[in-house]
Amino acid sequence: MEHKGKTALVTGAGQGIGRATAERLARAGANVYVQDIDAEALDETVSRLAGFDVGVVASVGDLRESALPEKMIQESVDAFGGLDIVVNNAGYIWNGAMHNHSEAQWQAMLEIHATVPFRVLQAFAGWMRPTVKQEMLDSGVGVSRRVVNISSVSGTQGSATQVAYSAGKAAVIGLTKTLAKEWGRYNCNVNAVAFGHIETRLTQSYEDDVPEIEVGGRSFRVGLSSRQRAGISSSVPLGRPGTVEEAAGAIYLLTLPEAGYITGEVITCSGGI
Numbered sequence: 513m514e515h516k517g518k519t520a521l522v523t524g525a526g527q528g529i530g531r532a533t534a535e536r537l538a539r540a541g542a543n544v545y546v547q548d549i550d551a552e553a554l555d556e557t558v559s560r561l562a563g564f565d566v567g568v569v570a571s572v573g574d575l576r577e578s579a580l581p582e583k584m585i586q587e588s589v590d591a592f593g594g595l596d597i598v599v600n601n602a603g604y605i606w607n608g609a610m611h612n613h614s615e616a617q618w619q620a621m622l623e624i625h626a627t628v629p630f631r632v633l634q635a636f637a638g639w640m641r642p643t644v645k646q647e648m649l650d651s652g653v654g655v656s657r658r659v660v661n662i663s664s665v666s667g668t669q670g671s672a673t674q675v676a677y678s679a680g681k682a683a684v685i686g687l688t689k690t691l692a693k694e695w696g697r698y699n700c701n702v703n704a705v706a707f708g709h710i711e712t713r714l715t716q717s718y719e720d721d722v723p724e725i726e727v728g729g730r731s732f733r734v735g736l737s738s739r740q741r742a743g744i745s746s747s748v749p750l751g752r753p754g755t756v757e758e759a760a761g762a763i764y765l766l767t768l769p770e771a772g773y774i775t776g777e778v779i780t781c782s783g784g785i
């Protein structure tokens with residue numbers, strides 16, 4: 513039980529990679545604070561987490577509300593006495609070719625993929641900095657803490673029809689690398705995982721009708737046509753998409769004591785793209 517007694521906060525934990533990450537961390541013994549905009553999906557996550565002998569707090573809300581990050585950090589600390597791992601995972605896609613991209617689309621992708629993690633980590637810093645200062649006075653060293661931000665190969669390599677999404681996923685890498693430089697002194701490692709094609713509702717297959725998801729009362733077209741899917745699979749050396757468990761595994765690796773000297777890195781989890 514690598515994380516027994518620790519606490520992890522995972523955003524976008526209602527389904528997909530976030531849910532699998534919350535489960536992986538709970539299996540390692542961590543108490544989990546799970547957050548999502550989708551109440552029904554988050555309920556399902558909470559039922560699954562009931563199988564682990566850990567504390568669970570669930571919080572429903574739209575992370576784009578600027579006061580929410582502060583509330584989440586406070587609630588995690590109040591419930592479990594501290595916060596050791598923060599996973600900035602919540603996100604969605606809003607695709608389109610450059611000539612069809614609206615300014616609203618650009619702002620929306622930067623907001624969820626860069627501004628929201630910025631606000632979450634600023635709220636985290638508000639609690640972590642004085643806490644670590646006290647830990648150092650008490651024992652000479654701050655507790656080892658980890659931040660894992662979720663990026664994408666769209667952010668590291670670009671992706672046609674995802675100009676705004678790719679910019680948001682590149683911005684979160686700048687946030688990651690800068691905070692790694694600022695927060696080494698607090699013994700807090702800050703890394704990112706850039707995913708390739710992971711099987712979730714964002715990458716579901718379709719033949720004719722393009723599937724849509726709803727986020728915050730608005731619909732977005734998602735999924736991959738069988739032709740796009742075949743193209744992606746042929747460019748993946750492992751020859752298949754990743755599972756959410758494999759994605760969660762990459763995040764989990766960065767939370768382990770063995771990753772204690774890794775910070776400011778972007779780990780690609782893409783089957784070798």
Ligand SMILES: NC(=O)c1ccc[n+]([C@@H]2O[C@H](COP(=O)([O-])OP(=O)(O)OC[C@H]3O[C@@H](n4cnc5c(N)ncnc54)[C@H](O)[C@@H]3O)[C@@H](O)[C@H]2O)c1
Nearest residue numbers: 524526527528529548549574575602603664707709710712
């Ligand atoms: N699936 C992939 O192939 C892939 C590839 C690269 C990066 N990613 C990234 O991984 C992360 C997780 O994606 P996923 O594929 O698991 O998607 P998903 O849709 O299965 O899960 C994302 C979760 O985030 C939540 N969310 C979205 N906006 C929110 C908001 N404003 N407030 C609170 N919660 C919100 C959704 O409700 C959902 O439960 C995202 O950041 C995504 O961009 C995914």
